[in-house]
Amino acid sequence: MKQLALWTVVALIATLGVDILIQSLGADLIGPPDEATQAIDARFQGRFDNLPGNFPVFLFWLAIGWIIGGFTEEVLFRGVLFSRFEHLFTGVPFAAFLAIACQAFLFGQGHHYYQGMAGWVANGAVGVMSGVLYLKFGRNLWPLMLSHGLTNTIGLTLLYLGLTG
Template structure:
C-alpha cells in the first residue's frame, strides 16, 4: 500500500515520543511530552483522538479509573511484584525515592509529580497519542497491538527501577492501555487509574509500608 509523503510524515511524528525515552536516559519522557504537546497543536488530525477524554460521563470515568487504580496498586504490591522479584532475583528498585520516606515536603513534591506528570502527562503520551492517534493512522484494529507497544516503551522508560521495575511498570502500562481501549479510547479512566495507582504507591513509600 502506498502512502503520501504527508501520511508518512505523520507516522514519523507519531513514533518520536516512543523513541525519546529509549534514546535519552532519564529525561526522555519529558521530551515525549513536549513532542506530543507540539504535535496536537500543529497537526490537525492529532488533537481529537489524543484528547478524547470522557467515557460515559465524568462520574463513571472517574469511578472506573479509581477502581482499576486501587486494584492495580494492591494486586502488584501483594502478588505480581513478589512473583517477578522471585523470578528475576531482584526487587523493584525504589532507591531513587528513599528521601521520601517520612519526609512530608519530599512526599508532597513526589506526589505532585506522580499525579500531574505520571497521571496526566504520561497518559496523554502513552495512551492518548500513541494508541489514540496511532489507531487513526494505522487503523482501529491496531489499537490493542499499539497498547502493547506503548506498554513496552512505558516500562523501559522506568529503567531506573531495574529490570524487575521495567517489567512491572510495563505490565501496569498494559493494564492502563487495555482500559483505554476498552473505554472507546477515552483518556479519563486511564488518567484516574494511573493517578490513583501513583497516589497509593507514593503514599506507601512515605509511610514506609512497602507497597
C-alpha cells in the same frame, strides 16, 4: 460523574492488581537482577531516602507523581502513542491490539532505568491493562489519569509513612 468514578476505581483495581501480580512473580519470571540492574538500583536507591516523615518532600513528590505520572504519562502513552501506533497499523488486523502492545512496551521500558527488568515487565503489563481499559472506556483518558495519580499517591504515602522501602 458517577461513571467516571466507577471507571477510575475499575482502572485503579485492575492496574494495581496486575502490578502486584507481576511484581510478586517477577523473581520467578525474570530471575535475580544482573550487574547492570544492580548498578541502576544502587544509583536510584537513595532518591526517596529523605521522604519518610518529611511532609514538604512528600508534597513535592506527590505533585511530580500526579503531573508526570497521572497526567503526562497517560496523555503520552495511552493518548498520543496509542493513536499514532493505531494509525501506523491501519489496515492490519487487530491494529488496536498492536497499538496496545507497542505503547505498553515503551511504557514498561520507560521505567526500566530505575526499576530494572522486573519494573519493565510489571509496568509493561500495567501498560497493556491500561491500553485495554482505554478502549473499554471509549478512549477516555480521565479514569486512567486519576487511577495512575492515585496509584502514585498510594506508593508515595506508604514511603512517607515508612511502611515500604
